[in-house]
Amino acid sequence: MPDLLSVTFSALADPTRRAILARLTTGEATVNELAEPFEISLPAVSRHLKVLEGAGLISRGREAQWRPCKLEPDRLKAVDDWLSVYRRFWEQSFDKMAAYLEELSEGERNGRPKKKRR
Amino acid sequence: MDAQRKSVADTELLIVRTFNAPPSVVFALWSSAEHMKRWMGPKGFTCPEMAIDLRVGGHYRGMIKSADRGENWFAGVYREIVPDKRLVFTFIWDNDGPSAGLEMVVTITFEERDGKTVQTLHQAPFRTVERRDSHGGGWSEAFDKQAVYAETIAKEHAA
Numbered sequence: 591m592p593d594l595l596s597v598t599f600s601a602l603a604d605p606t607r608r609a610i611l612a613r614l615t616t617g618e619a620t621v622n623e624l625a626e627p628f629e630i631s632l633p634a635v636s637r638h639l640k641v642l643e644g645a646g647l648i649s650r651g652r653e654a655q656w657r658p659c660k661l662e663p664d665r666l667k668a669v670d671d672w673l674s675v676y677r678r679f680w681e682q683s684f685d686k687m688a689a690y691l692e693e694l695s696e697g698e699r700n701g702r703p704k705k706k707r708r
Numbered sequence: 709m710d711a712q713r714k715s716v717a718d719t720e721l722l723i724v725r726t727f728n729a730p731p732s733v734v735f736a737l738w739s740s741a742e743h744m745k746r747w748m749g750p751k752g753f754t755c756p757e758m759a760i761d762l763r764v765g766g767h768y769r770g771m772i773k774s775a776d777r778g779e780n781w782f783a784g785v786y787r788e789i790v791p792d793k794r795l796v797f798t799f800i801w802d803n804d805g806p807s808a809g810l811e812m813v814v815t816i817t818f819e820e821r822d823g824k825t826v827q828t829l830h831q832a833p834f835r836t837v838e839r840r841d842s843h844g845g846g847w848s849e850a851f852d853k854q855a856v857y858a859e860t861i862a863k864e865h866a867a
Binding site: 593595596599602603673676677678679680681682683684685686687688689690691692694695 | 720721723725727728729733734737743746747748749750751810827829831833
């Protein structure tokens with residue numbers, strides 16, 4: 591059983607599904623409305639919706655024919671939290687990288703191309 | 709399409725940074741373990757362990773640590789190496805934690821501009837090889853689009 595975050599990422603790893611989510615940020619929509627901008631069949635769109643629903647990214651209304659789709663932001667929030675940890679990880683690493691580059695070029699100016707390490 | 713862009717951006721990471729050094733120097737900081745030990749890891753962390761085998765299919769493994777977060781091992785495999793221009797590798801945390809087991813692909817491009825280097829890091833989640841293969845072309849297509857998207861954003865940052 592893969593963890594929830596992997597399921598979410600798996601569902602997001604498709605441009606059509608990301609576009610569907612983007613559309614749903616503007617409000618609820620029916621399958622027909624969601625299918626409109628894509629050159630794919632209604633059953634194909636339904637399959638994408640099933641994946642999104644399985645990952646908890648969207649929910650669907652009860653009425654059999656209508657069943658409007660709605661964005662469920664909690665799972666996206668989990669993705670955002672996860673990404674923000676990495677954003678900090680890399681940005682702070684790059685701060686250190688910039689400082690280290692500075693150190694290297696100063697060493698060069700002082701005629702010590704390679705910093706001696708004890 | 710601002711909403712669409714945001715949705716895509718929300719599922720992956722893109723960090724553009726300009727360094728005051730030519731691409732050959734910035735690339736060297738990624739391709740030597742001794743250099744990487746000097747900067748890898750966020751604020752408050754040191755990187756005492758780093759071993760890399762810089763060739764396509766070669767592995768790397770390292771560890772960052774801090775007083776309150778202990779030792780954190782990470783590892784991956786190099787997928788593409790174009791000296792001074794592009795580096796692609798997988799990245800996975802090698803210990804228990806919320807992100808353990810989730811493999812990512814990190815793509816870094818280096819672009820020279822007026823003697824400086826514009827470094828673009830793109831990170832996207834990636835499932836295990838088995839699951840990726842079972843999905844066939846679907847995923848690689850998605851990944852191509854992400855790559856194009858990354859380039860577009862990089863250009864916007866540059867403009």
